[in-house]
Amino acid sequence: MKKVAALACLAMFASACGGGTAQAPSARPVAGGTFTYAIPADPGLLDPATAVMSVTNTVLGFAYDTLVSADRDGRTVPGLAEKWEVKPDSVTFTMRKDVTCSDGSKLTAADVAQNVNHIADPASKSPIYGVLLPPGMKATSDDAAGTVTLSTDKPFAFILQSARDLYIVCGKAVKDRSLIARATSGSGPYVLSESMPSDHYTFTRRKDYTWAPGGAKTEGMPDKLVLKIVPNEQTSANLLISGGLNAAVFYGADRTRLEATPGLLKKSPMAGNGQFFYHQGEDRPTKDPAVRKALTQALNLKELAGIASSGTGRPATGLVMEPRPCKGDTVTGHVPAFDAAAAVAGLEAAGWKAGPDGVRVKDGKRLTLRYLYSSTRGAGVQAAAEYVAAAWKSVGAEVKLNGVLDTKMSESLNATQDWDVVWLPIGVSLPSQLEGFLSGPAAPKGANFAHLDNARYTELIAQAKLKPGEEGCKLWLEAESALFDNSDLVPVTENTVLVAGKGATFDLVATVLIPTSIRLTEGG
Numbered sequence: 001m002k003k004v005a006a007l008a009c010l011a012m013f014a015s016a017c018g019g020g021t022a023q024a025p026s027a028r029p030v031a032g033g034t035f036t037y038a039i040p041a042d043p044g045l046l047d048p049a050t051a052v053m054s055v056t057n058t059v060l061g062f063a064y065d066t067l068v069s070a071d072r073d074g075r076t077v078p079g080l081a082e083k084w085e086v087k088p089d090s091v092t093f094t095m096r097k098d099v100t101c102s103d104g105s106k107l108t109a110a111d112v113a114q115n116v117n118h119i120a121d122p123a124s125k126s127p128i129y130g131v132l133l134p135p136g137m138k139a140t141s142d143d144a145a146g147t148v149t150l151s152t153d154k155p156f157a158f159i160l161q162s163a164r165d166l167y168i169v170c171g172k173a174v175k176d177r178s179l180i181a182r183a184t185s186g187s188g189p190y191v192l193s194e195s196m197p198s199d200h201y202t203f204t205r206r207k208d209y210t211w212a213p214g215g216a217k218t219e220g221m222p223d224k225l226v227l228k229i230v231p232n233e234q235t236s237a238n239l240l241i242s243g244g245l246n247a248a249v250f251y252g253a254d255r256t257r258l259e260a261t262p263g264l265l266k267k268s269p270m271a272g273n274g275q276f277f278y279h280q281g282e283d284r285p286t287k288d289p290a291v292r293k294a295l296t297q298a299l300n301l302k303e304l305a306g307i308a309s310s311g312t313g314r315p316a317t318g319l320v321m322e323p324r325p326c327k328g329d330t331v332t333g334h335v336p337a338f339d340a341a342a343a344v345a346g347l348e349a350a351g352w353k354a355g356p357d358g359v360r361v362k363d364g365k366r367l368t369l370r371y372l373y374s375s376t377r378g379a380g381v382q383a384a385a386e387y388v389a390a391a392w393k394s395v396g397a398e399v400k401l402n403g404v405l406d407t408k409m410s411e412s413l414n415a416t417q418d419w420d421v422v423w424l425p426i427g428v429s430l431p432s433q434l435e436g437f438l439s440g441p442a443a444p445k446g447a448n449f450a451h452l453d454n455a456r457y458t459e460l461i462a463q464a465k466l467k468p469g470e471e472g473c474k475l476w477l478e479a480e481s482a483l484f485d486n487s488d489l490v491p492v493t494e495n496t497v498l499v500a501g502k503g504a505t506f507d508l509v510a511t512v513l514i515p516t517s518i519r520l521t522e523g524g
Helices: 002-013 054-060 109-120 161-165 233-242 254-259 289-297 301-308 340-349 379-394 406-416 431-438 455-464 469-485
Strands: 034-039 068-070 076-078 081-087 090-095 138-142 147-151 190-196 200-205 224-229 247-250 265-267 270-278 360-362 368-374 398-404 421-423 489-496 498-501 519-521
Touching: 034 054, 034 233, 068 161, 076 081, 090 109, 109 138, 109 147, 233 247, 233 254, 247 254, 254 498, 270 379, 289 340, 301 379, 301 489, 368 379, 368 406, 379 398, 379 421, 398 406, 431 455, 431 469, 455 469, 469 489
Parallel strands: 034 224, 034 247, 368 398, 368 421
Antiparallel strands: 068 076, 081 090, 090 147, 138 147, 190 200, 200 224, 247 498, 265 498, 270 421, 270 489
16 A cells, blocks of 8 residues: 555654753854765655655755754744644644745745645645545645645544645646655755766755744855765765865664764764564464563563664654644653563463474464564664564564565555564654554555554544544543554664764754754855
8 A cells, every 4th residue: 555655654764853061162163165964865756746765865865955843942933924823623834925936936825735636636646645644634725825725524633734844846747746856846945956866965055045944044055966876884984084084874883883982073863763673464473462461571672672773872752753733752661561470471361372393383373473674774673673573482482584575565555465574663653643544444455564462542633633632632641552452563662873974063953964953064
């Protein structure tokens, strides 16, 4: 299903809002110049309506704006819209009057409405529909009044916040999306001026850009940005140290080396959650909540977190990325503690008896678990899979590890359904973005790939969706905890990465650079 493909990409590549602590160089900013940033892969098609990978959205973020944005505390601040009026089933934005597209045309309310309706149109086959854009949303506009209204057919809790994620296309590309396959047509601070797929992308600063989100200052920004494709982190680290790059993101072994290197700007933002799901299809041993609880008790989740994150993670406190619209720890006290003896007793009580070779058997069926994970997400995820297999073997389960490429994860999750447990990181900014994956029709008919059927979760989110913003937060938090109470999925760690810079300063939204914050520094 298309939505499962979107989740797989969002889970493994996307990031939501959040900053990070920094060790900043003392050199003074220098206006203009060229800032060079490493990205790990080619971004592919540059149409925002098709963008689900973070590398694509990183590139798009330099050329496109959103209606509203979020500050460091998660509060909504003006973007293309200067003000808004929220109702339970709609939000009306009043647009700024001074915004122009990179081709010189004026951004209109009709342009914004067309962006939303294009994504919602089934013919567009947009993978962000129902994920970043709420299901059933439509848009109307009034150019004379300078307003655009986004509405849903029933109340939607985060109807305002969902607008933070929608990049707005303008100019001729509003009607002809083929124009932005390898180009940009937005109102953002930069415009793509050179596209060399699999090598680099060069952006040129728009000197007329004065409508930065939240009123951010634009004086002194680099005149050019070069996004250089560097798939190998060791190469990126060497280039950064030697001055061939101004910034890059590091997940693996080179992170330690750079953290010990003096004179670098260093930030460690949250970059996705690490957890695993149990498949609850009719023929699965993990359909039984007693089995899920026992298998969870067999794992020392603190040790597993350290292994999966290579020692750089934080204790898991929820499913949504920081800064969360609903503050609170939904994990503590809702996940069974490590207790190998209780795990054995639980499996025995559930009818799984030890067989002659040590593997438990019930009704003639062996306790065999197929564990699915991405083989391209680093040594920590691989080591975590092996740790889980050993722990479950010690309590009588047979575990078959199945590492697949990121590009095959969606097919394995949904089409073949050949798994019992899946390690699947999540990166979403709103709890509502998870509803279709954690409830509703099961795969392959729906996006509920793990066949979850948690009545308490469903009941709570049905109530939460009707309450705007913070009013429903208590219900959203309780809904997450209900998933953990039932061992539907098990949160393990909140991953972090190192974003390092040299000869420049910048701020972040998760691992994504905020364009208006970039400044070159003396000696850069």
